[in-house]
Amino acid sequence: MAPFDIIEPRIDSTEATPFSANNGACPRTANKPPLSGASIYDGGYSHARERGVRVRIANGTAGQIGLVRAWADSFIQYMVNKGEAPFQVAWYLGDSTASLALLASGTVDMALTYVPSAELQLMESGAASRRVYAFRDRFALVGPHCNPAALEEQDSVYSMFTKIVNAGNADVECPPDPDVRPATRFLSRCDKSATNIKESQIFLAIGQLPWGHDYSRWYHQFIRFPREALRAAAALSEYTLIDYGAWLSAPPCVRAGMRVYKIGSDAADDVLLNPAHLLYRGATSKAPDNEDGALSTAFYEWIVDPAAGMQVTLGFSKAGQTMYSNPPPSKD
Template sequence: MPHSSRHYNPNHEGHKTDHSLQHHHHVPKTIPHDVPGSGGIKVPDGLYVGAGISTAAAGLAPQAVYNGGYTGATDIYIRIANGGAGQSGLIGAWADAFIQYSVGKGHAPFLIAWYLGDTTESLGLIEAGEVDIAVTYNEAAELQSINSGASSKRVYGFRDHFLIVGPKSNPAGLDGSTDTALQMCNKIVSSGNKDVVTPPDPSIRPPTRFLSRYDKSATNIKESQLFITIGQVPWALAYSKWYHQYPQFPLQALKAASVLDEYTLTDRGTLLSSPPSVTSALVIYKAGGDEQPDDILLNPAHVLLGAKKLEAKYTSICDQFMDWVVMKDGGQKVIREFVKNGEVLYSEAPSS
């Protein structure tokens, strides 16, 4: 099994860096059309990103490496696994700010690497000791990582928010002003089943379909929770034909839903990080908020520290990062000021 490396060579194939600190992330190769397991719905050429997209398949090469503006640094002191917040640029913003903070405290410049992985993959990498820190979105899985001894510490990083989005044509008739998230799922199931039996005239409206990331990500787990709560398991054999299985990362999945006129569950960070060509075709029908801590569409992100023993210099800086992330003038300041398309993407962690 390939391992992640502490020494960074920007000329090594597979490694990506961003010397301009604008967080340009690597986009893996594309393959044509759809693939088995995608729910039988044809996907346009180039939309399905499937080659080299997982950290395991990429030989554990980082998706991006950040230097805080210190171009002479060569050693990776912190390896962070995450999906959506990495794609939005937040992990890079945290990395650069923490490096600058540490250098200001007298530490020599160093690098922080981001490894692309959903919640399940990120927790797997931390258990294997291939990353030092994971930013994840599923409480049950995080607590299991702590209880099993794979992770030694867990802190609240920030709040993201799930969104139910879909086409402007709204074939399922969702009512954002009165429907709850569960009622919307019921409508999607009912309308999707009807459209399978009697397909609508495509010149009038598209059929009701729901795009699932179907990848064990926190988004996939949340979507599954919503459907199970209303007594539905559309992914079970024989799977519901309106249920589109599309196992990709957040930005790619949202683009597919936009192109294909499908409903999907996404998050605010992903939506605001997507271009107008994607978002202009979508409507937000329901959004999570911070007002109710038990909001079913609230998407809390926690930062986990791996328990694997490291060299003292790495252990020290990782411990300091965990403390800095929750500081009001540290990681939380980055959260408050992290803006895309004129809007703040995430909310600070709640005060304990």
């Protein structure tokens, strides 16, 4: 298989070309679908449309796999039981960078994101008034069963990435017989998501910059959301980094072709910890509270209430496994 072309820094097309597992081709200008509208949840009350959307939240993976919907429906039912008229909650799909931008612009009331440094910058800018540690997720390094980079269980994540780099470079210089094994490649979403930022931090920590000029031919840039990227990595026998929730929610036929080589823990110093924080716009110097402020505030507080939303979060499961754990005692 010929090396993949790099995706140019400037992408003129905003329309994503579907990935075809039949030929393994990945378009040169592949891009995420543009943000257009949102998914609307009503808690099972069909007449909630009469009142319309009253709360807006942005997020990526947790929304894709159903946690945001579980939150929204449970919260609406909770509020109706307290006497509130039925209403709708809107979820806007966006990775952490896009979700923070939606929050800063006032498009959404809150954002669930996974990049603490960027979140703190947004708080400092005055575009958000509150931030809380919502739950702990983890990243996982996954790849093909044939394991062309010869990763071993006792390897650290840094050693694993180093092996992928070395094996990838060697396979570029001397391509393996495809009938024996696939070449070593790493799939990056290359999209400014929390996952992309995390993998970049790991590559930088081992002194590598595979996306820089002259870029590494084993570094496959595929700009899609997690579940689409995982399907591509599975079809092409590539390693990739993914949040564990997205891995567990992937179709069995996708996971069957891959295995987990390293997964994060809940330890604060684990490089593969994926901390989820909820940021609330609310009333700030840059964002006066809107007419739905009371409901938005109630939703924000309900999500992190141990007797309410946290029960939904901790009980959320895929493939028979719970996906998230409690946040640690925290001052933020």
